[in-house]
Amino acid sequence: MSLAHNHAAIPAQAGIGLRHPHLPAFLAAPQPAAWLEIHSENYLAPGGPRLVALERLRGDYPLSCHGVSLSLGSAEGLDEAHLARLRALYDRLEPELVSEHLAWSTAPDGTFLADLLPLPYTDEALDIVAANVGRAQEALGRRLLVENPSTYLRFRETDWDEAGFLSELVHRTGCGLLLDVNNLYVSAANGGDDPLAALERLPLVAVGEIHVAGHARVATPVGELLIDDHGSTVAEPVWALLRAVLARTGPRPVLVEWDTNIPELPVLLAEAARAEFHLWEVSDAAG
Numbered sequence: 001m002s003l004a005h006n007h008a009a010i011p012a013q014a015g016i017g018l019r020h021p022h023l024p025a026f027l028a029a030p031q032p033a034a035w036l037e038i039h040s041e042n043y044l045a046p047g048g049p050r051l052v053a054l055e056r057l058r059g060d061y062p063l064s065c066h067g068v069s070l071s072l073g074s075a076e077g078l079d080e081a082h083l084a085r086l087r088a089l090y091d092r093l094e095p096e097l098v099s100e101h102l103a104w105s106t107a108p109d110g111t112f113l114a115d116l117l118p119l120p121y122t123d124e125a126l127d128i129v130a131a132n133v134g135r136a137q138e139a140l141g142r143r144l145l146v147e148n149p150s151t152y153l154r155f156r157e158t159d160w161d162e163a164g165f166l167s168e169l170v171h172r173t174g175c176g177l178l179l180d181v182n183n184l185y186v187s188a189a190n191g192g193d194d195p196l197a198a199l200e201r202l203p204l205v206a207v208g209e210i211h212v213a214g215h216a217r218v219a220t221p222v223g224e225l226l227i228d229d230h231g232s233t234v235a236e237p238v239w240a241l242l243r244a245v246l247a248r249t250g251p252r253p254v255l256v257e258w259d260t261n262i263p264e265l266p267v268l269l270a271e272a273a274r275a276e277f278h279l280w281e282v283s284d285a286a287g
Contacts, residue, residue, distance in 0.1 A: 009096040010035055010062045010209070012251035014275035017066075017258065018057075020050075022265045026057055032269055034276075035062040037255050040098075041069055044085045054093070064097040064209060064255070065090060066178075072132045072146065073104030073119040083139040090140060097209055097253075099145035099178040100136065102129065102166070120155035121165040126172075133173045145178040145208045150228035151187040162187070163201030176208040179249075181242045182234070182257075186215050186226040195241055204249050212242055212275060213257035231260035233271060239278065246282040254279060 013034035018026070025031060036057065043051050067086065070078060090098060103116035119125050137144050148166060160168070166177060179202065188195035214232030218225050234242075234256070246252070256271045 010064060010253040012253055013279060014272040015062075015064070015253060015255045016268050016272050017255060018054075019259070019262050021262055022268070023050075023053055025265050027053060030060065031265070033061065033272060035064065035096075035253065037064040037066050040065045040067040040086055040089060043089055043093075046088070058093055063093060063095040064099065064253070065093065065095040066147075067098070067100040068116065069105055070100045070132075070136060071105045072100055072102060072129050072136070073117075073125065074132065075128050076108060078132050078135055078139075080139075083136065087140050090142060097145060098140060098142050099147055099209065101147045102149050102169075116149065118149060118151055118153065118155075121158045121160040121162060122155075123159045126160065126165060126168060130169055130172045133169065133175050137173065137175065143174065143176055143208075145176040147178040147180050147211070148183050148202075149187070150180070150183040152190055152225055152227075154191060161198075161201070163198055163203075167201075167203040170203045170206045175206075177203060177206040178209045178211065179204075179207045179245065180211040180213075180228075181245055182211065182213040182215055182238050183228055185235075185238050185241050186228050189226050196244060199241070199244060199248070204245075207245075207249050207252055210242070210245060210249075210252050210254045211257055212238055212254060213259075229260055230257045233267075234274070239274070242275070243278055243281070246278060247285075250286065251279050251283055 011034050015035035015037060016033045018036040018038050043054060101116050104119055105117060133144060133146065169175060170177060184198060185195050188198055212234045213230045214234055216227045216229045216231065218227050254275045256268060256275055258268050
C-alpha cells in the first residue's frame with residue numbers, strides 16, 4: 001500500500017505540545033508556536049468541547065498526533081478497536097505527522113497497564129514490533145514515526161543494540177523515526193554509555209521529528225537515575241546533544257515537551273524559542 005509521507009508539511013521549526021491549561025490562550029490570540037503536537041488519546045471521544053477547540057486551531061497550526069498507548073511491543077498484536085478510534089481521529093484532523101512509542105503497555109490477558117514498558121532487543125521482539133508497525137501503518141493509512149524510549153534497565157538477553165534494532169525496524173517497515181533527544185541522553189546516562197556514540201549508529205535519514213524535554217535526577221539504592229519526566233526546562237547536556245543531532249540531520253521539526261508541573265505558557269514558549277535558535281544555527285552554518 002502507499003503510505004503518506006507528510007513530514008515535509010511540518011516546518012523544520014520549533015513546536016510545542018498543546019496542553020489543556022494553555023488552550024484558552026491559543027483560542028484567544030495567535031501564539032508564536034510554529035506547530036503543535038497533541039497526545040492522541042486525549043481526543044479520542046468523537047465530540048465534545050476539547051475536540052471542537054482543537055479543530056478551531058487546526059486551520060492555523062500544523063499538527064502532529066503522538067500516541068502513547070498503541071503498545072507496539074505487544075506479543076498479542078494490536079487492539080483493533082483502538083486502531084479504529086485512532087484512524088477516525090486522524091481522518092478528522094488530517095495531521096501532518098503521527099507517531100507512537102517503542103514500548104508495550106498491554107498484558108497478555110488484555111489488561112492495559114498505563115505505562116510505557118521496555119522490551120528486550122531480541123530477534124523475536126523485532127519480528128513482533130515489525131508486524132505491529134506494519135499493521136498500524138496499514139490500518140491508519142499513514143507512515144508512523146516510532147520514538148526511541150527512555151530506559152532504566154538492561155535485559156540479559158539481547159540480539160541488537162537499540163540503534164541496530166531501530167535501523168532494522170525502519171528497513172523492514174518503512175516507518176520513520178521520532179528521535180527523542182532527551183530519551184537518548186537519559187538512556188545513555190543510565191547505562192553508562194556515550195550518547196554521541198549511540199547517535200552515530202541511529203538511522204538518522206529516517207528522522208521525521210525530534211523531541212526535547214526536561215528530566216529529573218533520582219537517588220536510588222543502586223545510584224542515581226535520570227527519569228524522563230517532562231517536568232522542567234531542558235537540561236544543558238540535552239541542548240548540546242540536540243545541536244549534535246541537527247548538525248547531522250539538518251533542520252527537522254523540533255518539539256518541546258512539558259507534561260508534568262506544567263508552567264505558564266510564556267515559559268514553554270521560551271524553551272521553544274531556544275530550540276528555534278539552535279535550528280537557526282544549523283541553517284546559518286549550512287548557508
